[in-house]
Amino acid sequence: MMSFDHFVAQLPYPPDAQQMAAIMCDDNCVVSAGAGSGKTTVLSYRFIRLVLEGKAKADEILTLTFTRKAAREMQDRIYRHLLLCSDDEAVAAQVADFGSTSIATLDSFCSTIVKLDSLHYGIVSDFSIDDEATTKSARQCAKALLDSWPQSEGARILSTLYSPDRLIDEVLLPLAITHYPLPRSVDEGAEATIIAEVERAYSRLMGDLVVILSRYASLSDGPVTVAEVANESSAILDRLASCASHEEELALLSSTIGHRRKPSGKKGDLLTISESWTDYLEIRMKVCIALSTLTQRDRLEAVLTFTSRFIEAVHTRKRESGILTFGDVANLAVDILERNKAIRRAFKERFRYIMIDEFQDNNELQKNLLYLLSERGDRERDGVPTAGDLEGQKLFFVGDEKQSIYRFRGADVSVFKVLGDELVANGGKAFSLATNYRSEPALIEWFNEIFPTIMAHE
Ligand SMILES: Nc1ncnc2c1ncn2[C@@H]1O[C@H](COP(=O)(O)OP(=O)(O)OP(=O)(O)O)[C@@H](O)[C@H]1O
Ligand SMILES: [Mg+2]
Numbered sequence: 001m002m003s004f005d006h007f008v009a010q011l012p013y014p015p016d017a018q019q020m021a022a023i024m025c026d027d028n029c030v031v032s033a034g035a036g037s038g039k040t041t042v043l044s045y046r047f048i049r050l051v052l053e054g055k056a057k058a059d060e061i062l063t064l065t066f067t068r069k070a071a072r073e074m075q076d077r078i079y080r081h082l083l084l085c086s087d088d089e090a091v092a093a094q095v096a097d098f099g100s101t102s103i104a105t106l107d108s109f110c111s112t113i114v115k116l117d118s119l120h121y122g123i124v125s126d127f128s129i130d131d132e133a134t135t136k137s138a139r140q141c142a143k144a145l146l147d148s149w150p151q152s153e154g155a156r157i158l159s160t161l162y163s164p165d166r167l168i169d170e171v172l173l174p175l176a177i178t179h180y181p182l183p184r185s186v187d188e189g190a191e192a193t194i195i196a197e198v199e200r201a202y203s204r205l206m207g208d209l210v211v212i213l214s215r216y217a218s219l220s221d222g223p224v225t226v227a228e229v230a231n232e233s234s235a236i237l238d239r240l241a242s243c244a245s246h247e248e249e250l251a252l253l254s255s256t257i258g259h260r261r262k263p264s265g266k267k268g269d270l271l272t273i274s275e276s277w278t279d280y281l282e283i284r285m286k287v288c289i290a291l292s293t294l295t296q297r298d299r300l301e302a303v304l305t306f307t308s309r310f311i312e313a314v315h316t317r318k319r320e321s322g323i324l325t326f327g328d329v330a331n332l333a334v335d336i337l338e339r340n341k342a343i344r345r346a347f348k349e350r351f352r353y354i355m356i357d358e359f360q361d362n363n364e365l366q367k368n369l370l371y372l373l374s375e376r377g378d379r380e381r382d383g384v385p386t387a388g389d390l391e392g393q394k395l396f397f398v399g400d401e402k403q404s405i406y407r408f409r410g411a412d413v414s415v416f417k418v419l420g421d422e423l424v425a426n427g428g429k430a431f432s433l434a435t436n437y438r439s440e441p442a443l444i445e446w447f448n449e450i451f452p453t454i455m456a457h458e
Helices: 004-009 017-024 039-052 068-084 089-096 106-121 131-148 153-161 164-179 190-217 224-241 246-253 269-295 297-321 326-339 341-350 364-373 413-425 437-457
Strands: 029-032 061-065 102-105 353-356 395-399 429-431
Touching: 004 039, 017 039, 017 429, 029 039, 029 413, 039 061, 039 068, 039 089, 039 353, 039 395, 061 068, 061 106, 068 089, 068 102, 102 106, 106 326, 106 341, 106 364, 131 153, 131 164, 131 297, 131 326, 153 164, 153 297, 164 297, 190 224, 190 269, 190 297, 224 246, 224 269, 246 269, 269 297, 326 341, 326 364, 341 364, 353 364, 364 413, 395 413, 413 429
Parallel strands: 029 395, 029 429, 061 102, 061 353, 353 395
Antiparallel strands: none
16 A cells, blocks of 8 residues: 555645644544644545555545535545545545545534434434524414413413513524424423522522622722712622522512612722623622522423423424424434434444544534544443543544634534543643644745846846
8 A cells, every 4th residue: 555655745745743743643632723724634634644554444534524615625635635646556446436435514424313313203314404494483383382372371471571572583482493402302300400500500690799799898999989889788798698588689689779870980999890880780680580580480380381382392393394403403413322322333333533624613512422423332321421431543623722603503612622631631632733824825925026036136
């Protein structure tokens, strides 16, 4: 087989030392670097190295990107690299069979998984994905339910809190589209989960509120407003300390005491107050929201009953129409890999290596998907494996912490960081690339300018 060195020798420019270190790494590995530093280049060269060293056939490497355009470009790059090696018979066969190579977007790879087991969820295997159509039908479900079940306590409560349009667009649709994709339903435990969550938030926010109030209570330097705020703050603290129930706390914090317009002025302690006043009011308001949930559990239960009916109606509509959202497909894919061990095993065995570009755009769900696919052959966990359960030489992540264009789609930049830390803690390697090659053209232009001048003077 042609050697990787031989391949590199054919390139117009060789990878630099940092790039080479990442390309040659066999362990689980995270490459984090800035724009134009050659991240995608490194990934595609690593693909070629694995093939040339006989570590994997091209169709045993799963290469994932985020957008369809990026997937096409990746296919193109890797295909052209392989062509450079096609004097070698073994490579030539893989070039001829390039169509079976799995270079895809995460979305389309998830679809591949879901097709294998969609019937388990009552969904046809030739389902289609259309976020817009799903939103439209979810809106119809919401309207139909509000019309047909107006006597429901939950609908009544929600209707007193929101205008009809806002109830649908800002409450029900986000629940259906973002929070409860298939196969998630509003389960029995939802109320307990929400209460526990709200209690945690309440403790944290109340702690923050006490810190701010204590700080205000200690201030004295400045105009009379400072003294007023200090007195009100210590009064609130005293009364909070003697509250015997959440109801009393709510009555106190939703009262007018300590409420005033943001004080302006930069003199003495007034600056401290004016700088933090907006935060103070916001935290206080959030404590009130948490308290009103905790003090009105029967209302929460009624709202959840209504919500659960709505989500079920949307899910039924999805099953009947065979039209799903991208979120459904991603969640179903992870659910299938968690639940159906035979399918998980098949994918684990099929792909020896998994490489992902632009991982900064990804979220916890996608991380779980990749962990499931990278689970060690001799383990079969219920649920998502931990980093300690992973094969040591399977994953290769590439990303740029600084550029996340998909944050609005629920991508969490910190997932990339956490992932890097977890892999390294379990024997993986982290690399960064320091040179920005996108600045090269400027340099070339500069040479083009200067060179003729120098030559002319010789
Ligand atoms: N060692 C190198 N020497 C010269 N040019 C290089 C080198 N490595 C990469 N390049 C070139 O730099 C450009 C950027 O590379 P690449 O697309 O791999 O970077 P990237 O980090 O993936 O960028 P982005 O952040 O936009 O995804 C490409 O044109 C590539 O051919
Ligand atoms: Mg790139």
